Amino acid sequence: MRARVPRSNPVHLLTLGGDRPKPEFFSMLRRLWQSAMIGLARSASLKGLMQNNRTAAAMMQRYVAGGTAGEAVATARDLAAKGISVSLFYLGEYVETREGIDEAVREKLAAIKALSDAGLDIHVSVDPTQIGLGVSSDLMAENARTIGHALADAARGPGRHCLMLDMEDHTTIDATLALHDDLAAGGIPVAVTLQAYLKRTEADLQARIQPGGMVRLVKGAFVAGPEIAHVGNAAIKENSRKLIDLMLSQKARDCGFYPVIATHDDRLQDYAIERAKAIGWAPDAYEFEMLFGVRTKLAETLAASGHRIRLYTPFGRDWWPYGIRRIGENPASLPLLVRSLVSR
Ligand SMILES: Cc1cc2nc3c(=O)[nH]c(=O)nc-3n(C[C@H](O)[C@H](O)[C@H](O)COP(=O)(O)OP(=O)(O)OC[C@H]3O[C@@H](n4cnc5c(N)ncnc54)[C@H](O)[C@@H]3O)c2cc1C
Numbered sequence: 274m275r276a277r278v279p280r281s282n283p284v285h286l287l288t289l290g291g292d293r294p295k296p297e298f299f300s301m302l303r304r305l306w307q308s309a310m311i312g313l314a315r316s317a318s319l320k321g322l323m324q325n326n327r328t329a330a331a332m333m334q335r336y337v338a339g340g341t342a343g344e345a346v347a348t349a350r351d352l353a354a355k356g357i358s359v360s361l362f363y364l365g366e367y368v369e370t371r372e373g374i375d376e377a378v379r380e381k382l383a384a385i386k387a388l389s390d391a392g393l394d395i396h397v398s399v400d401p402t403q404i405g406l407g408v409s410s411d412l413m414a415e416n417a418r419t420i421g422h423a424l425a426d427a428a429r430g431p432g433r434h435c436l437m438l439d440m441e442d443h444t445t446i447d448a449t450l451a452l453h454d455d456l457a458a459g460g461i462p463v464a465v466t467l468q469a470y471l472k473r474t475e476a477d478l479q480a481r482i483q484p485g486g487m488v489r490l491v492k493g494a495f496v497a498g499p500e501i502a503h504v505g506n507a508a509i510k511e512n513s514r515k516l517i518d519l520m521l522s523q524k525a526r527d528c529g530f531y532p533v534i535a536t537h538d539d540r541l542q543d544y545a546i547e548r549a550k551a552i553g554w555a556p557d558a559y560e561f562e563m564l565f566g567v568r569t570k571l572a573e574t575l576a577a578s579g580h581r582i583r584l585y586t587p588f589g590r591d592w593w594p595y596g597i598r599r600i601g602e603n604p605a606s607l608p609l610l611v612r613s614l615v616s617r
Pocket of ligand 1: 438439440441466468491492493494495535536537538539562563564567568584585598599600602603
């Protein structure tokens with residue numbers, strides 16, 4: 274998952290939840306804070322500086338599970354001991370060069386091998402643009418098939434093995450869904466992320482429930498205008514509940530659909546748990562997903578109470594853009610950030 278900012282409006286990354294309208298002053302401060310974080314994430318010179326800064330690196334350890342697939346799998350083993358699964362994500366933002374794309378594919382393959390060797394779920398997340406969508410749909414599809422076949426070959430033992438396609442901005446949706454459907458038709462264990470902020474998502478979801486697919490539902494890290502999107506936290510949350518109803522419906526269960534509810538919003542998680550109970554879903558027939566390092570206690574509580582929980586777990590050396598966005602979602606980390614910016 275990469276929060277790729279629509280070029281037309283770089284300030285518009287999704288802000289964090291809560292239904293109550295916020296006073297204008299605080300929303301302005303929040304927008305300023307987020308645009309500052311986006312600026313920091315996109316600065317190549319700052320990235321070079323920070324990725325060599327020990328204090329910054331230590332701070333990002335909270336969100337990034339090491340530089341290599343091997344290190345990420347060591348973290349995955351520790352989490353497995355607490356009943357928590359992972360989806361590994363090789364970091365790499367704004368990949369536009371052939372070398373960058375090839376490297377991302379190599380690292381996804383390394384993650385598949387390391388997870389397989391460790392006997393864990395072989396579950397990797399992939400951004401379509403990371404594997405070539407920015408160059409051509411054909412290149413993306415070729416790379417996705419390489420990763421998908423490696424994953425299917427390694428996925429011999431028990432577990433929920435999956436090539437999870439992240440969803441980027443709305444211009445990439447048709448290509449991503451076409452890729453998903455093509456891989457699924459070819460027998461690859463594939464799933465796709467759908468975003469509750471978009472009005473089209475209900476139809477996209479229905480089309481994947483019918484054949485018994487697997488969908489990860491998120492609120493969406495982007496915003497768009499009211500012609501295609503639900504605008505504002507309350508509207509997005511309301512649509513999330515409606516989509517959760519569909520994902521956890523009797524019909525979805527009968528179709529063999531596998532719902533993934535990806536949120537740190539405990540009220541939405543509770544809502545899903547209630548719906549699942551009401552319809553009679555077994556606790557192992559759906560799962561929650563959160564980001565590594567975010568609301569860790571909540572993830573542990575879910576696992577301890579018998580729910581399936583997976584953490585989207587990034588690794589790699591290009592950690593600054595991803596890590597600074599997580600810091601941006603959590604203004605309480607400002608003092609730590611300032612310390613790392615001024616330290617050498
Ligand atoms: C597993 C996973 C995969 C994702 N994949 C995609 C994708 O492919 N495409 C896409 O557009 N978006 C993706 N997202 C991002 C998603 O769309 C939301 O932008 C993001 O999850 C924030 O919404 P939320 O539902 O978690 O709840 P929010 O309402 O934003 O937050 C709920 C609570 O969590 C706390 N919280 C959130 N972040 C932090 C943090 N960094 N540190 C501390 N506390 C925090 C908030 O303060 C709040 O109390 C993904 C998210 C997850 C969890």
